[in-house]
Amino acid sequence: MEIGGTEPDRSTSYDAPNRGSVSTDPFYRSQTRMVHPRLNRLPLVAVMTAAVLLPFTGCDSTPDAPTDLLMEKGDHDFEWGRYEAAAEHYRHILDREPGDPLALEGYGRCMLALGRPAEAAESFSLAVARRPGDRDLLVLLAEAEFESGELDEAFDLVRTWALDNNDAVAWYKLADFARRSNDPDTARESIIRAIEIDPDGSASYYLLAAEIDMDLLQNTTSALRRLRQAYGLEPGNQEIADRIRAYGEIPGPTLVLPPGP
Incomplete structure (x- = not known):
């Protein structure tokens, strides 16, 4: 058509x-x-x-x-x-x-x-x-x-928007692209920018940060910290609770960490 x-x-x-x-x-x-x-x-x-x-x-x-x-x-x-x-x-x-x-x-x-x-x-x-x-x-x-x-075009679109508008969602998307492209430096820097701009905006920022820490940086300590931050924003989210349990922790109020980079 x-x-x-x-x-x-x-x-x-x-x-x-x-x-x-x-x-x-x-x-x-x-x-x-x-x-x-x-x-x-x-x-x-x-x-x-x-x-x-x-x-x-x-x-x-x-x-x-x-x-x-x-x-x-x-x-x-x-x-x-x-x-x-x-x-x-x-x-x-x-x-x-x-x-x-x-x-x-x-x-x-x-x-x-x-x-x-x-x-x-x-x-x-x-x-x-x-x-x-x-x-x-x-x-x-x-x-x-x-x-x-068309990876270069995709990266350029969201990077330009993120820089021009200081937009947390655009930084999040750039981090997502970088994670899927096995680019740990860009992934980590971008997700931190998203969290700095809007620390209370979405638990998914912290979920993605945990994935980057675990999958690309092999940093399990930082990954668990990010999951605890995500849990604080959405304590009723079963996916977050299940990921925390996979680390041997029991979800609950005492596990919550405040949001932030």
Whole structure:
């Protein structure tokens, strides 16, 4: 599918469903269910009627559905892991409005979930051009480029954003890329920057720091310290508790360490 063209007048962003494998991920943690905000301006009867009828009207009628309802269908299918069906809904929007940044983002997310990062990167790149100040979109583009093997481009994107904006999430993502690339120095320096900027921001900063300490630096003492800090931020997180137990410790209030670099 060729995607591009003039941007429609639909610049309002939306939150996406949880795409992260770890609940504490600072980028994905806030990405809740995608519901296009323009649905709020539709009459309730119209929305309810369409929600009932669309599943039974067949694929032939779907491309003719209102854009807002196609967006809602795409978001719903994505949330339930039906990525190909979701991509089709977003593609119908792009067929009529090629530059729609919301549909471009949704389509890119589907391609990423389906293991087609090059197509995801193309879609995210077009979306970023239309929403240049959107950090989350830029991180998605960087992830797609990283998974496509364009490592230099991915690193440059997040590093530039991190330096220009003193952004903790961008530093976290840079540390993640460095860990996955077996670059311990960059990984350690970047995650420390993220923690310095926003020490209370996310337990995932400390989880990643623990992984870097253990996997790249073989420093089990520092890794456990990071897990204890993560536990202090999210004491109910079972993943953190399980990792602490793997070190022979018993999670509890006395194990908590304050956040910080």
